[in-house]
Amino acid sequence: MKKEITPKKNRLYIFLLLVFIGGFLGGFVHEFRGGVFSNAQTGNVIRLGIALCNGERQTATHCVISFCAYVTGGFLCELAIGKKLTVGSLRWETIFTGLATLTLCVLSLVPDSASFILTQIPVNFIAVMQYNTFRKVDIERLPPEHRKIDQVGMSTTFCTNHVRNIGVSLEKLAQTGESIYGRQAAAHFGMVLSFAFGVISSVILGRRFGARSLLLTAALMAFVCMELARDDAGAAVAAGRREKA
Numbered sequence: 389m390k391k392e393i394t395p396k397k398n399r400l401y402i403f404l405l406l407v408f409i410g411g412f413l414g415g416f417v418h419e420f421r422g423g424v425f426s427n428a429q430t431g432n433v434i435r436l437g438i439a440l441c442n443g444e445r446q447t448a449t450h451c452v453i454s455f456c457a458y459v460t461g462g463f464l465c466e467l468a469i470g471k472k473l474t475v476g477s478l479r480w481e482t483i484f485t486g487l488a489t490l491t492l493c494v495l496s497l498v499p500d501s502a503s504f505i506l507t508q509i510p511v512n513f514i515a516v517m518q519y520n521t522f523r524k525v526d527i528e529r530l531p532p533e534h535r536k537i538d539q540v541g542m543s544t545t546f547c548t549n550h551v552r553n554i555g556v557s558l559e560k561l562a563q564t565g566e567s568i569y570g571r572q573a574a575a576h577f578g579m580v581l582s583f584a585f586g587v588i589s590s591v592i593l594g595r596r597f598g599a600r601s602l603l604l605t606a607a608l609m610a611f612v613c614m615e616l617a618r619d620d621a622g623a624a625v626a627a628g629r630r631e632k633a
Contacts, residue, residue, distance in 0.1 A: 394526045395619055396615045396616055396618070396619045397481045397522065397616055397619065398524060398525055398526045398539065399525070399526070400525050400526075400527070400575055400578075402522070402525075402612055402615065402616075403522060403525045403542050403544055403579065404578060404579065404582045405582075405608050405611070405612055406518060406522055406544035406612065407542075407543075407544040407545070407579050407582045407583045407586070408582045408583065408585060408586040408589075408608065409518075409544075409586065409605045409608055409609060410427055410515065410518065410544050410545040410546070410583060410586065411582065411583035411584060411585065411586025411587040411589075411590070412586035412587065412589055412590040412604070412605050413426060413427070413511050413514065413515065413586075413590070413602075413605060414426055414427040414515070414545070414546075414586075414587060414590075415586065415587035415588070415589075415590035415591055415594075416511075416590040416591075416594050416601065416602065417507060417508060417511050419590065419591050419594060420500070420594050420598070421504040421507045421508055421511075422450045422504035422505075422508060423435075423447070423450075424450050424451055424454045424508060425454070426454065426508060426511040426512050426515050427515045427519075427545040427546045428515075428545065428546040428548075429454070429455055429458055432451040432454050432455055433451070433455070435447060435451050436448055436451040436452065436455075439451065450504065450505075450508065453505060453508065453509065454508055454509075454512055457508070457509045457512035457513060458512045458515070458516050460513075461512055461513040461514075461515075461516035461517050462516045462517075462520060464513075464517070465484075465516060465517040465520040465521065466520060468480050468483075468484075469520065469521070477620045477621055477623070477624035478617060478620050479616075479620055480521065481521055481522070481616050482613060482616040482617050482619075482620050484517055484518070484521050485609055485610075485612050485613035485616060486613045486617075488514050488517075488518070488609050488613075489606050489609040489610045489613055491510050491513075491514060492514075492602050492603075492605050492606035492609060493602075493603070493606045494510075495507055495510060495511070495599065495602050496599050496600050496601075496602040496603045496606065497599065498599050499599070500598045500599055507599075515545045516545075518544055518545055519543060519544065519545045519546075522542070522544050523541060523542065524539040524540065524541055524542060525539065525540055525542045525575065526539055526540075527539075527540050527568060527571050527572055527575055540553075540572050540575065541553075542575075542576075542579060543579075544579075546583075547579070547580050547583050550576040550577075550579045550580050550583075551576075551580060553572070553573075553576045554573050554576045554577055554580075557569045557570070557572040557573035557576065558570075558573050560572075561573065589604070
């Protein structure tokens, strides 16, 4: 049987690049743009409660704005996915990464003295849309009877699930001895490392280059976009051939 080709949107290297971007953006916003968490809202809810108790109105305001932006971004992303939004042969994943690339380029031009909100809100949108758009990765192609563990859920904007799933995968490896679970654990660990490197890079580059350091994430997102666009073009050509057959 001919081996099925894994779409690039489900390739592990794409997820590793995206989680690096997620770590970079999260670290940059927290360190240089108001101290809020752009990738997930648990930390912001905690900070909001503490800020309200301490009378820190500005911090509380930033947390509320971040929360609202995250909710709005999730709504718009699910709307686009539900309607199967396309532009020509380009699918939603490619459209999103293209828009994110342009947004990051614009954010790299925002002066460091400008209001933090100008960076926080777009990054919130990117984070939640990236999380909702890229959800599963193919660790390897398996026979049909094992296809249920072929795809593994992955987050590219925070690490909590990866840390949990390292332990879950290792337990399954110990119980069954199946190597797929070892590869799953390694994939989750790689995602945590990539996220951490993204955060470290954001602090180092942000201190030296300020907003211009976001050009690194724009370049990586542009690469992801081009990879996905190649897949979309190939899928369109294949569909055209099937129609002619």
